[in-house]
């Protein structure tokens with residue numbers, strides 16, 4: 485199984501500000517099939533699912549939020565508040581996003597088109613399946 489990891493994007497900064505570059509297959513470890521972004525929430529917890537097929541890189545491009553993930557063995561938590569950094573999530577990772585600041589914009593970069601059938605939405609079922617997964 486591929487590992488959850490932080491990815492750092494090249495940033496070009498000068499007196500005009502910062503420009504962050506994200507190239508599919510280079511700065512993130514898959515060709516990009518889809519982007520979506522989440523904003524305008526608050527205290528809600530989002531995600532609460534795992535994906536059988538999709539890999540993701542999550543980047544909080546404005547404000548902040550937290551990410552809690554479970555790989556079947558361990559839980560990890562990340563604070564996302566840096567536009568030039570993302571968290572790579574391989575397939576079969578349980579994910580929850582929460583504590584969104586009012587101004588948070590969470591960019592999600594995915595390796596596949598949207599397919600609702602590839603989602604696992606029951607955490608107990610996910611953990612049970614992961615006991616035999618490699």
Ligand code: TYD
Nearest residue numbers: 518519520522529530531532533597598599
């Ligand atoms: P949902 O999976 O509940 O979002 P989150 O992971 O943040 O909890 O998706 C919300 C709605 O958006 C749901 O009706 C499915 C739809 N959707 C798409 O149509 N395409 C997509 O790429 C995504 C991620 C969601």
